[in-house]
Amino acid sequence: MYTIAEFTSRWQRLHHPSMNVDGDVVFFYEIYVRLHRLAEQYAAGFDEQFILSLLLYTENTIAVGLDGVYEYRYRSVGDVVFRWCESLDMGADATSQVDSLVSEAVSRAGCSALRxxxxxxxxxxxxxxxxxxxxxxxxxxxxxxxxxxxxxxxxxxxxxxxxxxxxxxxxxxxxxxxxxxxxxxxxxxxxxxxxxxxxxxxxxxxxxxxxxxxxxxxxAIRSERLDTYTVIGRKDGRTLTLLHRDGREFRDVIFPAPVSENVQSRPLAAQLVTYNDKTYINGSAVWLNKEALPVWNGETNWSDILKKEQDAAKLTFFTTMFGKRLSLYEDLYTVPEDPEEACYADMGIYFDEPNIFDFLGCMKPEN
Structure with a gap:
């Protein structure tokens, strides 16, 4: 088990370098110690990183609940706490204790350094x-x-x-x-x-x-996925006007690094993001030669990639917590056609599996 000093150092390294974890590191160390003791008592075997993984999920839940959105929306994610306990071969009582600990941490957390x-x-x-x-x-x-x-x-x-x-x-x-x-x-x-x-x-x-x-x-954020542009204007060393291959013009696009003066009419491939009414290069821009420009068709490339991703998902399967076998395609790309059923699915309630209504002995909501 880490000391508080060791934990603080490790916890900081698990976060973005620009984030300061000092605001709630003591709180998470307390949760870490309690999780560690439960794992020592009930788990078949574990390592420190495994404890920290559930702690990061807890932190995410406290801060904005981003993981929880996807935990409900996608069955391939499943119940994170349950799967964590299951992977450690914990029994029902231990799983209940871990779940209660995470819930307690979320309910009594004060400030959130992550948020x-x-x-x-x-x-x-x-x-x-x-x-x-x-x-x-x-x-x-x-x-x-x-x-x-x-x-x-x-x-x-x-x-x-x-x-x-x-x-x-x-x-x-x-x-x-x-x-x-x-x-x-x-x-x-x-x-x-x-x-x-x-x-x-x-x-x-x-x-x-x-x-x-x-x-x-x-x-207000707007983004453009990777595609090709041509430089048609230069305001200064980092600000250019770009013409998309479909004819749209993006004025005063800010580059992450200075650009040489002789870029007029040069083609490039880039991703753009508009934030706070300014447009930026997102990531790196790649300068192309004029021979590559007509060959590199963003729309065609992306259509091909998306099709390959979907085809790959159709060949991959997983089993839900209740034993239902689904393709990854069903999980990643489809939602129930019925609006009410789709709404419940977004809350992790699926009518083709046991759910809270069955547990309570209630009938499923009528259409």
């Missing part, structure tokens, strides 16, 4: 900060890893475009942070905005106002 950091990033007006925060979740959140499609096809595209894996991975995280949408059609920014608005009802004073403002800023 404070997220809010500060959104309200900073600094695109590098908000993009770093947004990319942190798809890059580091295990729950989100479960709900993404097979990312190999996107990685290959970015790799061919950039020429190296490190830059390709950065572009992949940037793509997932702003362009990926869940099966209900919501981007990560959409979902975070909704969760911030939900937290407003529990906040007071300045925090309430800041959460509202952050939600509004997230609502």
């Amino acid at each position: 404070q950091w997220m809010t500060e990033c959104v309200l900073s007006g600094d695109f590098s900060r908000i993009s770093g925060m947004m990319a942190w979740f798809p890059c580091e959140d295990p729950v989100m890893w479960h709900i993404f499609p097979d990312l190999r096809f996107r990685e290959v595209m970015f790799r061919r475009l950039t020429g190296d894996w490190q830059t390709a991975r950065q572009m992949l995280w940037a793509d997932l942070a702003f362009n990926w949408r869940d099966k209900r059609g919501y981007s990560l920014a959409d979902t975070l905005s909704k969760q911030f608005r939900y937290e407003v009802s529990f906040a007071e004073g300045k925090e309430k106002d800041r959460l509202k403002e952050a939600a509004e800023s997230l609502d």
Whole structure:
């Protein structure tokens, strides 16, 4: 078991370098110690990282409940606490104790360093900060890893475009942070905005106002997935006007690094994000030669990638907690046709499996 000093150091390393965990590290150390003791008593075997994984889920739930949204929306994620206990071969009583501990932590948590950091990033007006925060979740959140499609096809595209894996991975995280949408059609920014608005009802004073403002800023984000553009104007070393291949013009696009003067009419491939009424290059921009421009068709490339991702999902299967076998395609891409059933499914209640209505001995809601 870690000492408080060891835990603080490890806890900080598990978070974004720009986030300060001091505000609630003592609170999470207390939860860590209690989880550790339960694992020592009931688990068949475990390591420190496994304890920390559930602690990170608890922190996420306290901060904005992002993992909880996807935990209900996707059956392949399942009940995180139950699966955690199951993987440690814990019995029903131990699982109940762990679940109660997590619920207690969520209910009595005070400030949230994670939520404070997220809010500060959104309200900073600094695109590098908000993009770093947004990319942190798809890059580091295990729950989100479960709900993404097979990312190999996107990685290959970015790799061919950039020429190296490190830059390709950065572009992949940037793509997932702003362009990926869940099966209900919501981007990560959409979902975070909704969760911030939900937290407003529990906040007071300045925090309430800041959460509202952050939600509004997230609502205003607009993104363009990777495609090709041509430089048609230059305001200064980092601000260019770009013409999309479909004829749309993006004025005063801000680049992350200075650009040479001789870029007029040069083609490039990039992702764009509009935030706080300014448009930025999201991730890296890749300069293309004029021969590659007509060959690199964004619409065709993305259609091909999305089809490959869906085809791969159709060949992958998982079993739900209640023993139902589903394809990953059903989970990642489909929602019940009936609006009421779809609404309940978003709360983790599925009519084709045992649910709370069965447990209570009630009839399923009538249409």
